[in-house]
Amino acid sequence: MIRLLEIEWLKLRHYRIFWILLTLYFLVLGIVCGSGMLFLQYLESRGASFQNISPMLIPIYDFPDIWQNLTYLASFFRIILAFLVIISVTNESSYRTLRQNIIDGLNRKEFLLSKLSLVFVLSLMNTIFLLMLGMVLGLIFSSVVDARFIFSEIVFLGAHFLELFTFLLLAMLCGLLLKKAGLAIVLLVLYTMFIEPLITISLPSEYASLYDLLPVKSLNNLIDIPFPRYIFREMQNFIAWKSALIVGAYAFIYTGLSYLYLTKKDL
Amino acid sequence: MENVLSIINLEKNYGKFQALNSLSLEIRPGTIFGLLGPNGSGKTTTLGIVLDVINKSGGDFRWFGKPADYSTRKKIGAILESPSFYPYLSATQNLKIIAKIKEISPHRIDEVLQVVNLFERRNDPFKTYSLGMKQRLAIASALLADPEVLILDEPTNGLDPQGIVEVRRLIIQIAGMGKTIVLASHLLDEVQKVCTDFAVLRRGKLVYTGSVTEALAGKELVEVLSDDIDRLRRSLDDFPYVNSVERDAAVFVVSLKDGKKAQDLHGFLIENGIVLSHLLTRKRNLEQEFLSILAAHD
Numbered sequence: 016m017i018r019l020l021e022i023e024w025l026k027l028r029h030y031r032i033f034w035i036l037l038t039l040y041f042l043v044l045g046i047v048c049g050s051g052m053l054f055l056q057y058l059e060s061r062g063a064s065f066q067n068i069s070p071m072l073i074p075i076y077d078f079p080d081i082w083q084n085l086t087y088l089a090s091f092f093r094i095i096l097a098f099l100v101i102i103s104v105t106n107e108s109s110y111r112t113l114r115q116n117i118i119d120g121l122n123r124k125e126f127l128l129s130k131l132s133l134v135f136v137l138s139l140m141n142t143i144f145l146l147m148l149g150m151v152l153g154l155i156f157s158s159v160v161d162a163r164f165i166f167s168e169i170v171f172l173g174a175h176f177l178e179l180f181t182f183l184l185l186a187m188l189c190g191l192l193l194k195k196a197g198l199a200i201v202l203l204v205l206y207t208m209f210i211e212p213l214i215t216i217s218l219p220s221e222y223a224s225l226y227d228l229l230p231v232k233s234l235n236n237l238i239d240i241p242f243p244r245y246i247f248r249e250m251q252n253f254i255a256w257k258s259a260l261i262v263g264a265y266a267f268i269y270t271g272l273s274y275l276y277l278t279k280k281d282l
Numbered sequence: 283m284e285n286v287l288s289i290i291n292l293e294k295n296y297g298k299f300q301a302l303n304s305l306s307l308e309i310r311p312g313t314i315f316g317l318l319g320p321n322g323s324g325k326t327t328t329l330g331i332v333l334d335v336i337n338k339s340g341g342d343f344r345w346f347g348k349p350a351d352y353s354t355r356k357k358i359g360a361i362l363e364s365p366s367f368y369p370y371l372s373a374t375q376n377l378k379i380i381a382k383i384k385e386i387s388p389h390r391i392d393e394v395l396q397v398v399n400l401f402e403r404r405n406d407p408f409k410t411y412s413l414g415m416k417q418r419l420a421i422a423s424a425l426l427a428d429p430e431v432l433i434l435d436e437p438t439n440g441l442d443p444q445g446i447v448e449v450r451r452l453i454i455q456i457a458g459m460g461k462t463i464v465l466a467s468h469l470l471d472e473v474q475k476v477c478t479d480f481a482v483l484r485r486g487k488l489v490y491t492g493s494v495t496e497a498l499a500g501k502e503l504v505e506v507l508s509d510d511i512d513r514l515r516r517s518l519d520d521f522p523y524v525n526s527v528e529r530d531a532a533v534f535v536v537s538l539k540d541g542k543k544a545q546d547l548h549g550f551l552i553e554n555g556i557v558l559s560h561l562l563t564r565k566r567n568l569e570q571e572f573l574s575i576l577a578a579h580d
Contacts, residue, residue: 021382029370114335117333117335118360119360122352125352281337
């Protein structure tokens, strides 16, 4: 397994576009997640108030709520990491190096595992980044710094890892099947932003319970939008087992389909 | 000694199209084996199957007498069609990946780059290489694991004359190291210059396999010309040891039956009162042999 990760590392180490995109991603993620206070300041300057409370007093960085807030925000940027995975996979087709890797003695399962290791590492890096970001922001801004509360909702980081990992597996599958980076990226974006929302709108409401089974909807269900809590509305501040199971099932399906494709296909 | 590669009744169908039709082939150790055939005859399909990038529809193949698995491929050096590398990586960086895949130490990288004369450019990105350099890097990568067997598919494809000479010299040099080489090519001149054995494929079927020397032995071609062309032509038809007579530009090319030589033909013509203005014996070459093999199976 380490060998496969090393192979992936050798392929990407000197690939400049990959590192530029990855740096930009973390930069943007860090800036967006870290500028909550600036945003609240902006709201205040515009005269916004929530039931006569200054926006500046909204405890967005308080432990443990911070974990749901950050992981929810981060999910908007997962598409950038998906680009990286797609590029890494489609390059292997367009350079014909997938075929050459197999000829050189990698087996198809190992190839899949090497890409899985990339997806795993990206998801893990992202989770660790959010953990560190949350600790720093929380320790600066949180009014609660009791260790009991700091880690009490750390499960959101786990859920975030699962969400990202599964989404990147979907990106990998798209890259494998479609072979062209542009096509795979456009279709993935189209699907997540338009096609699936359209499906949910056009489905008759008696099938509403099925929405939760859709690939992207099920990912989004994992971490619910946390901000209604600040205007004292109901929101889901836990990870539902059912959602986690559905996402886990998708992770298996994507991996399985990728494996089937790689083993059955002439390269 | 075990065959390096045995192919047994190999089949490949693309839908209704039969790319390989019960192909059987044996490649013995130490041979330089030329795989010949027109475009689309199944050469690359065959190599693709034995290298496990194409799934077979039927039949079987064995490397070194054993059913193939991926660890076998680590001991084979192969290039299939165009050289495939990461364009943004240098020669050395590309070969490091291959060393990792083959689970060998990278210490031979400099050595193989020197063999193919790419050492000076080893740190430049692959995308800056000329086609000849790319082809040479592919050969270097095939040599990296110091394999017993090399599979080279059209190694001179798209090269300029100088590049062809370089690659050919390289193949002969590698053959000198005692390795078994399988060379798929449509450049027959090349195969004749380097190969010991060859097979001819046509529409996915094996139509000939044998050694190059046998194929070329005993058959003599004689070019003749006389002032009286019509009479010459009639006499040639009367000579009983003629296989075929062809008009090639200004001369007649006569293919003689086994064991008959130019002097037999010449004597016969003199007896018939024909004086030749041109007499030349040609060694048969693989190209003619190849074309006649194909023609016989048309």
